[in-house]
Amino acid sequence: QLVESGGGLVRPGGSLRLSCAASGFTFRSYGMNWVRQAPGKGPEWVASISANSDRSDYADSVKGRFTISRDNPKNSLYLQMSSLRVDDTGVYFCATEGLGYSEGSDFPLFDHWGQGMLVTVSS
Amino acid sequence: DIQMTQSPSSLSASVGDRVTITCRASQSISNFLNWYQQKPGKAPRLLIFAASSWQNGVPSRFSGSGSGTEFTLTIRGLQPEDFATYYCQQSYSPPFTFGPGTRVDIK
Numbered sequence: 642q643l644v645e646s647g648g649g650l651v652r653p654g655g656s657l658r659l660s661c662a663a664s665g666f667t668f669r670s671y672g673m674n675w676v677r678q679a680p681g682k683g684p685e686w687v688a689s690i691s692a693n694s695d696r697s698d699y700a701d702s703v704k705g706r707f708t709i710s711r712d713n714p715k716n717s718l719y720l721q722m723s724s725l726r727v728d729d730t731g732v733y734f735c736a737t738e739g740l741g742y743s744e745g746s747d748f749p750l751f752d753h754w755g756q757g758m759l760v761t762v763s764s
Numbered sequence: 765d766i767q768m769t770q771s772p773s774s775l776s777a778s779v780g781d782r783v784t785i786t787c788r789a790s791q792s793i794s795n796f797l798n799w800y801q802q803k804p805g806k807a808p809r810l811l812i813f814a815a816s817s818w819q820n821g822v823p824s825r826f827s828g829s830g831s832g833t834e835f836t837l838t839i840r841g842l843q844p845e846d847f848a849t850y851y852c853q854q855s856y857s858p859p860f861t862f863g864p865g866t867r868v869d870i871k
């Protein structure tokens with residue numbers, strides 16, 4: 642199970658920190674992602690972090706403003722968001738990155754998702 | 765980044781119908797294609813990975829096909845719980861981009 646927290650209303654230029662608490666699986670074994678969804682739009686991948694935090698990656702739209710991190714002993718994932726813009730508004734989901742096995746190959750997939758947390762950036 | 769498109773953007777169908785949704789990638793992604801179902805206020809749910817492999821617990825009325833740049837999701841015998849929005853996602857090359865979605869609603 643994944644449970645997000647920390648969302649809310651923030652002014653443009655402000656900051657917010659999202660948290661994602663994991664339970665029921667071996668959190669430290671999974672890469673993790675943040676995915677957001679603007680109202681009426683498809684999901685947009687935001688950031689990813691490897692299982693042991695040695696690698697992270699960001700969408701161009703958030704690079705330099707958002708930081709993904711994790712605390713494996715606390716089974717928690719975080720997204721520090723700064724310099725927020727109106728177009729950062731949306732529901733933010735944390736998601737596990739698993740691998741599906743088919744015909745001798747591994748296929749990345751997002752197999753478990755949190756319930757989502759609304760972030761509204763507005764003056 | 766690889767761009768994903770879907771058609772149609774929405775469709776109306778009746779219980780029991782067969783529904784087909786198409787997803788196209790801007791470049792070849794082999795069969796690194798996932799399908800998700802999303803209901804209002806909920807997170808996406810993985811249905812299909814590797815273009816045609818079922819995720820655990822997904823009913824067999826859902827099937828996927830395709831490779832390269834063109835893919836389809838077919839729902840045979842649409843059920844009331846299948847009315848939702850469906851998204852494709854490429855997992856060939858990061859960032860793992862999603863399509864804009866196809867909304868399936870009741871005729």
